[in-house]
Amino acid sequence: MQNIRKIVIPVHLISRKCATSPEILDQIKDRGQFRKNKVNNVQFCKELFGFTHNKATKYAIKYPEFQTLDPDEAKKSFDILKSLNIPTEDIINVPAILTNHPTSLLNRSQILFECGFTSVQMLHLHKYLVIVRRTIDDLKLYKFIEPDTDVGKSILNSFQLEASKVEINSKHSIEFARKLALNEYLKRVLNFNDKQVDGFWFSYNRVKHRSAKSIIEMIKIVKEELGFTNERIRSNSFLLYGDPEYLKEILKKFPRIGGMSIIELLNKRPKICMVSPDAIAKTLSILEKFNIQDKSLLLCPDVLTLGPQTVENRLRDLTSLKEFNGLLDHPRVLKLVLYQIKAKARLQYLQQLKFKCASLHILSSANTAFEKYTREGADKTKGNDIVAFIAHNFKKTEDEIREIVNRHPNWTCVPIQVMKSNFNFLTSEGFTTEDIFHHVFLIAYPTSRIEEKLEFVRNDRKCQRATRRQQLSLILYFIELDFHFTGDGVWTDYEVYHGAPVDVTDNASNLLSIDLVKFGQKEIDDVYPTRSYQRSYKQWDDDEDTLTNLK
Template sequence: MISYMVLMGVRGSTIGSHYVLCHYLSTMKTNRSFLSKILNVNESKIEYICMKYPVIQKLEPKRITFLLQTLRQLGFSKKVLLEEPQLFSILPVTLKNRYSVLNECGINKITATHILTYLKIIKMKTVGELKQTNIIPSFLNIENRLANYMTQWPTALTSSIYGDVNKMTLYNLRLNIIQRYLELILDLSEVEFYRGIKTYPTIKHRPLHAINETFNLLQSVIMISNQKLKNNMYLIHTDPDNLKEIIYDFRSIGGIDIKEILRMRPKLATKSITSLMETRKILEEYGISNEAQKRCFDIYTLGPETVRERLEQAKQIPEFNTFFSHPRFLKMIHYKNTAMKRMRLLYSNNKKCLSLNILSGSTAHYEVYEKAPGDRLGKGKDLIFCISESLGNSYTMSDIRKKLRRHPFWINIPLVQVKYVYQKLSIEFSNTHIYENCAILLYPWNKIKNNLNLLDSNDRGKKGQVHEYLNLSKLNKSQKLSLVLYLLEKNHYFTGNGVWTEEKNKITNDIADISSHCENKLEYYS
């Protein structure tokens, strides 16, 4: 048996490897065909380039198309990719940034070679050496040229740059200017600056005009405080053009001005406008209300496909689906992994009364609930909301609460069970009938079903099931449910213990114990 399992394991591994290999070869062939078509060259030429630079074979057509668009924007023809295939390995955004930095530094006629040797030009050669090789014009006052990109520069540059500029690299010169700029507009200390660029090293290669325009938008348009900008230095990475689109095209979330939201959640400023638009479209597609979006702006920090995947999964998980219309539902989507982990742990501890706040709230609140004895829904707000939504919001939550509070164990029933019972009852009974007997939603469906069958069999003439003088045909639907409630509690002396399944441990019938029922560890219907 073991040998067979090992053999099957080897076969499975071989089949899996064969599938991966076939998929890889298929992707390679697709990429070669796509490149041949888009670059107007034969496949043998593309195959030769791919052999020399294997990374090209792994690129998706979407990435290649974006790369071509970027090169076109920078003034290069698509033939440059055949002349300098190494460009395939550089991200389009990196290409744009390198081109902009070289342009700001006064490089003459930027070529693909300049972009590929960017780090060597910026970090390994001094300004004097670059002028000698005519990469930078000899007459150019490089420090003033760079300073002119900073429109908020309040003092003369000569007072902030020390030493001979010709002996400095462009890297160090730019770094000094960025440091001085942030020091003047944010009151950023040297320690804070170097800590910031250590955490976000690509700041050192951001174009100066982009940094300047970004800060203009963040300070003057969005009006984020200097302290918040100091605490969130990743905002220097923000693309100003993208930020403008967020402000003027995306405009709001749930009716709240996006500028106000960005002040509260600055991380959203770094998200692409395309991603934000797609996420909004997905939320609307799944019927997520503006109210829910207002309560969880962080949902927009996730990728659109992640949001779609989690919403789709939420429909399949009863504990998540129960809260689908809840105003705070998106918190469960945003913290989905945490919520799933907590749910599994609580179920393993026989705790099934899961509220939205327990699953997606603070760690401190969750730990208090996890360690507390018993199993209950806290204040029962989620239960009331769940029933109200199920009844079509036709009744006020306060009225529903008044009806449920008559039952001693109303906050000890899992929401999943309540929703399941409603779905079953709604097939035969109207919302009005269910509301008038609201407490019936707290009972296990198998018990309700058995008693409904009992009434139906009695109505068909079978004797000895229900009181012989009771004419069931005269009862309306609401009265029928009331009778079911009576039968459910009859054997429990109307203490409320009918909500527990027969196989589970029951709370004692002693009325004195009702006040402390939440401290008894019970297994409930699942």
């Protein structure tokens, strides 16, 4: 009898929902993933708590928190808890506490001390969000705070507001009392007005979970080390939520990034102050692995604010999509990493409109620029993108390349991926980079035509003695011969440039319903007026502007 594998689903996973529902299947998959991480989790429990192997295995299975735990961060959180004299047994009983970020635990414990707590226990940290919303009277009643402690004075002192007139009474919660003190601090130290304070809390409400010590130290560093003025700090108020220890380590560990002084870089992009030094180190390593040059990083330093894994995944996507692959050597390629979700949505939209030339500038540009590009219907690649691609592959200056390619009337009407495909094809056929550069226009023509003419030249008896460079000259000659040397040979057929008849309004309606489209949702008739982009050959010849360009 043939063996039959049985899948046993635990009873607690079975509910009124079908056992094969997505929710149940996801839980089963999670268990499969846990088996992959089981050894690491068990080893982590053994090292952290001193468990035996059997006890660590049972513990790791019992608490699902360990499936997604970052061992490095959990170890830092454990060390912080031990520094607060919290027994290991308490941590073992509440393992969920280790899922909190170390910085969060540190700030929460500091806030409790600043509010008059004489010691911080596991219960205080585990129920922190509940405790800070309780009134001062309640906390004294529960004996979390000594009855004779002046909590209001303690909070004001933590913000260095000893002479402040802010009134904090026992009916206030700790959270509200700290907010009053922080408002006074912002007005006194950074010259916030009432309107700016309201705007600050609207945008950065999470700062209430930052200790006074952290906020004061962060302001001191950005003023003394980075030279920020009060006005600059007000316009970048998110800095108050930053971790001063992160910023100190960044200044120490990375004196220069991409050839630029770290002080200059942080002044240029203050958001990098919020990133952990470990994340910056990993991101720089990933960029190096993908051969991203320092020049590209300096043109788009905001990529450092993304998570390292996000950067790596997006760079891999760039290599897998042919429309993006040709832009990997572009100096501004990191803009596609930073705005990849928007770029993918725009690329999909342009493909629906039968556009072939999706340049990096258009995919990552502002909404107004993208709308203008689609309204005009000019399917062209940005000249800078083409020049940058050719200059990189042929090791020439951009000025030199631009002077040459400007001679061809249709050089901007070719997608980058076509040029890259042709360049790779010609090099694979044994042509040197220097040979190809002498016929650089050839990479703008359809690959099928190049292959056809190459085969013809190699098989023709009269061309047998031609050198490789002469073969390229003949290929270019025979391609353009079919088009009377007008430059129109760059198109596979004449309608590729003008576009096949497209119902622009219907396409816009379908694609604008997608949440990922970032270029702005307006009334379709306003953004894409109902008209045809199809133009006859005669209309094209009669176009005065085009004739001027051709001359």
